[in-house]
Amino acid sequence: MSGNYGEDMPRLGKLLVHVAENGHSFEIECDEITPVEGVQRYMESAAAIPVSDQLLLCSGQKLETHRPLSSYKLPADDQEVFLFNKARLQNNAPPPAPEQIEIIEIADPPLPASSHNPHPLDDASDPALKALPSYERQFRHHYQRGHAIYCRTQVKFEACERLLREQMVQERALDIARGNLDLYYRMIQQMFTDFMKYYLQQHRCHSDLLVNFGRDIEKLRSCKLHPTLQTDNRRCLLDLVKEDNLRKCVESCSNSHRQFETKVARFKEMFAELRSKVEELFSSKASLPIRDTELTIKEHQRYITEQKSIMLSLSKDVSTVKKLVDDCLTCQLSSSLRPHDAVSALGPMYDVHDQNHLPKMQACDRSISNLLNFCKDKKNEMNIFVHNYMQKIAYIQYFIKDVRLQFPVFKEAMMHQDNLFEGLKLVRGIGPAYRACLAEVVRRKASVKLYMGMAGQLAEKLAAKREIEVRRREDFLKAHSSYIPREILESMGLCDTPSQCDVNITPFDTGLLDIDIVDLDHYAPEYLAGLASRSEKQGSSKGSFSAQSDNSQSAEVGDNAADTLEKDESEELLEGCDLIEIAGTSKIEVENAKLKAELASAIALICSLSPEVECESLDDSKLDSILKNAAEKTAEALSLKDEYGKQLESMLRMKQMQCVSYEKRIQELEQRLSDQYMQSQKLSGNKDASDFGLMAAKADECKSEISGNGEHNVPYVSGEPMDEVSCASNSVDMKLGLLPGQQSNAQEGVDESMTELTGMLNPQLDSSMLEPQGEDLHVSVSGKNGKDKIEQPSMALTNSSTAESMPEPQDILPCEAVADVGLVSEVTNDQVLELQNQLAIKMNLLSETESKLKSALDELDVLGRELEVSRKLLDESQMNCAHLENCLHEAREEAQTHLCAADRRASEYSALRASAVKMRGLFERLRTCVNASGGIAAFVDSLHALSQSLSNSMNEKEDDGTAEFRACIKVLVDKVGVLSRQRKELLERYAKVESTNEQLKKELEEKKEMVKTIYTKHQLEKQANKEKISFGRFELHEIAAFFINSAGHYEALSRNSSRYFLSAESVALFTDHLPTQPPYIIGQIVHIEQKIVRAFTPNRVDHGKNDHVDHPPPDMGNNLLTLNLGSSANPFGLPVGCEYFVVTVAMLPNTTIHSVSPS
DSSP, X not given: XXXXXXXXXXXXXXXXXXXXTTOOEEEEEEETTOXXXXXXXXXXXXXXXXXXXXXXXXXXEEOOTTSBGGGGTOSOTTOOEEEEEGGGGSTTOOOOOOOOOOOOOOOOOOOOOTTTSOOGGGGOSSHHHHHHHHHHHHHHHHHHHHHHHHHHHHHHHHHHHHHHHHHXXXXXXXXXXXXXXXXXXXXXXXXHXXXXXXXXXXXXXXXXHHHTHHHHHHHHHHOBOOTTTOOSSOSBGXXXXXXXXXXXXXXXXXXXXXXXXXXXXXXXXXXXXXXHHHHHHHXXXXXXXXXXXXXXXXXXXXXXXXXXXXXXXXXXXXXXXXXXXXXXXXXXXXXXXOHHHHHHHHHHHHHHIIIIIHHHHHHHHHHHHHHHHHHHHHHHHHHHHHHHHHHXXXXXXXXXXXXXXXXXXXXXXXXXHHHHTHXXXXXXXXXXXXXXXXXXXXXXXXXXXXXXXXXXXXXXHHHHHHHHHHHHHHHHHHHXXXXXXXXXXXXXXXXXXXXXXXOOOOOOOTTOOSOOGGGHHHHSOGGGGTOOOGGGOOOHHHHHHHXXXXXXXXXXXXXXXXXXXXXXXXXXXXXXXXXXXXXXXXXXXXXXXXXXXXXXXXXXXXXXXXXXXXXXXXXXXXXXXXXXXXXXXXXXXXXXXXXXXXXXXXXXXXXXXXXXXXXXXXXXXXXXXXXHHHHHHHHHHSOOGGGHHHXXXXXXXXXXXXHHSHHHHSOOOXXXXXXXXXXXXXXXXXXXXXOXXXXXXXXXXXXXXXXXXXXXXXXXXXXXXXXXXXGSOOOOOOOGGGOOOOOOXXXXXXXXXXXXXXXXXXXXXXXXXXXXXXXXXXSOHHHHHHHHHHHHHHHHHXXXXXXXXXXXXXXXXXXXXXXXXXXXXXXXXXXXXXXXXXXXXXXXXXXXXXXXXXXXXXXXXXXXXXXXXXXXXXXXXXXXXXXXXXXXXXXXXXXXXHHHHHHHTOOTTOOHHHHHHHHHHHXXXXXXXXXXXXXXXHHHHHHHHHHHHHHHHHHHHHHHHHHHHHHHHHHHHHHHHHHOOOOSSOOTTOEEEEEEOTTSOEEEOOSXXXXXXXXXXXXXXXXXXXXXXXXXXXXXXXXXXXXXXXXXXXXXXOTTOOOOOXXXXXXXXXXXXHHHXXXXXXXXXXXXXXXXXXXXXXXXXXXXXXXXXXX
């Protein structure tokens, strides 16, 4: 419990309080719970400063009256509190009084005398012994005199140190006050900086709205609405607002803008004046050389040290002579030292004291006195400097308060300005909003397409998942149904199948306008968003530079938008379909839809941010960073564009090479087919009878070859997959009766090169054109019944041009039958059948080749369409890139326009600032003339000199304000000259009247005194004659007359002495019943008291010092009391030692006291 009690006890300590105006310090014993008001009450009694005028600062923080010291972590050893007197901070406060230092004067001891202090050796017969006591008394006197000088010097030196400490306290107080002012000024400067930053942004935006109002109106009038949105009363964007009301709003906004600009200019001048005063105050930092004073005091410390050494020497000499005297008294002198030798040794010591030690101590005392005067002068200078400096600080603080009170007013005025310009901002925002809406329509249409495609893709994925699940369940049932009855499996629920998943999307965004990205500039041109039109673009070099700068601004806007705006669902949708090919749509179409959505979103974002960007201000560092970032992003975008363009060009070249190769092969195949057909016609149509024998012989030979070596006539068909070109060439060679091994090497090289080229360019097409092994031509040879059977899959001929030009197989068979009829005797039926089979094989090969040719043509058409689509997409992409570059270029042009406007305004501001500086210089010169010392005459002379200087400095290039100021100064000089002359005349007249009035007053006073004296004498003579008043030496029971002297006491009329005064009791007896004191009193003397004025000199004691000072003896206490009473009983102001009499009188019967009026 005791521990808790100790912890709850308040912490005691000493609080050091310094008074700033004079540097005095006070140490107060207090604790943490002591309120600040208690400290102020103590300082009121100690420093005589009222509580209402006290301002306490600690470490730049103001101490509040109602709070305890613990709130400021006081008391603390490392913290000191400074007290400032508010009354001294007023402009009309009187300057501080000169410093008064009370120095206790310590009188020198009296000269020693043998009568006052007799010694046994004074009566010695030996003169040497008789001189020893005299030397002792003289040495002791020297010591006492040196001690008195040392005490006076020490007191003065301590006073110098105290003055130095007070000056150092004042210097720290100025630092505290200056720090408090600096903190307050920095706060108000930050407020002014923020205000001017916001004001400049608002001023720039409002000025732009006023200047470009007509242009904005014309833009809205020139932009027609979409035909779907037009009505009878609404044709263009201007019809959305009322033009007449806008005209009135512009006029009111213009007037308010000019008035507010004027007020802000005045406020800037006011703050500039405050800044100059603060800078001037801080530049005039305490210039008094306190450090020099401290060094001077340290240098004078040697005088104190020198006096101490002299006092030590004097003390040793006193001890020496005292020892000699004591030895002489006790007869202990050595045989070698006689009294005469001692006296002869003390003589030089006496001379050293009298001629060296004491003069040195007096010289040290004079030096310290001069140091005290020097420190006193420095202290007075410091007091005046602190007084003036604190008044300046107080004035600047009041100025800062006035400036601070202006901020709420200007803030409200700026809000009022914003409200006034809302209508003009509406005009500026209609165009960007309309363009943003149309861009949003385009973006939504693209998003709908992507959304629907992804929905179909999701349905396909779910269907594929269902098929996998169905097959897995069927496999499971096949594997286990042989072991478990199906009824049990159905009971277990294992026979169910997944249901179909239908993705149905309710149609939305069906009411969107029918516009595309290419229609956006037609219905909502770019200039609606504040961008320059294409007709305003300049050369390529300038365009590239502006594109970079504009790209920087767009990049900055994009970065800000990316940082502040969250991605919406459409952007997430675009990201989701980045690398996914939607069913029924190519990747390029998906990429095109995505680019459309992104471009439309970017346009809408630019339109929504353009009004805000126009009102923003970018400093140089921020603009440089934006330009650098934009240049990097532009370079990256251009490199990506170039890479994408190269990729598209390579794809186009590949497609073109494929098309060229296909066309060449098709032409080659058609030529071969036509040649083969012509050869077959020649073989069948030019047979005559003369060749019948040869044909029969060939037929027998062929028959023998087929029956014996039929395997050699079978065409060679590879079991490996081959392309259509190789198959067609093999079939043609077989028709011509050539074996595969007999084909030319050149032809094989061509086929192989074409096959490899097509496979390299498009593997998908090669795989589609390769025939599977199951579709290859199969030939089987059977020896049953001595007949060869050739099996071949049936193939349908397509409706190609080659197929139409070729005859049907039935057209050839009758010709062969006729030939067989003519040669019945030579050709057998087997040979005819064999020829027919070979012809059928050739026709089937021809049909197959035509079908493959048809498929190749179809594939070529598909590739052509894809090539066209790719070309369109490439053109559209290039258009989009060009559009983006145009947007960047136009934005750069707009930024360049704003920059030029800013430069123009900066030049105007520089001109205005130069004019303001010039006018301020003129007003400073005028202020110097007004504040010139020397009175009215000096003011008139300085004003005349200013007018003459302005007239001499007149030139043709000066502005109207300077000329008007010069004219005003000239008129002011004339009027002040007239007033000065009138004042001089009035002063002369006043001096004459005053002298006349004084002379009349003196004459009147003399006459009044004369009349009063005559009347008093007359009354006294009358009373004396009547009552026998005594005018000689007064005795008891005589009658005396008393009159009021200049000191207000009643003094008796006497021929012998004038020191007879009426007692206070008698005065009260005669004057209590009267309204005023009578000029004289006559009464019978009843008592006379004789007194003598005695001298009284009190001894002052400095209780703060521990110096050795002679004190009066104890038996003087009663004498002091008596002297004090005597001094209080002597109210007549008589000199010391004067004899006077106090007379008590009684009132005479039948005597009337006359009271004379003061007049």
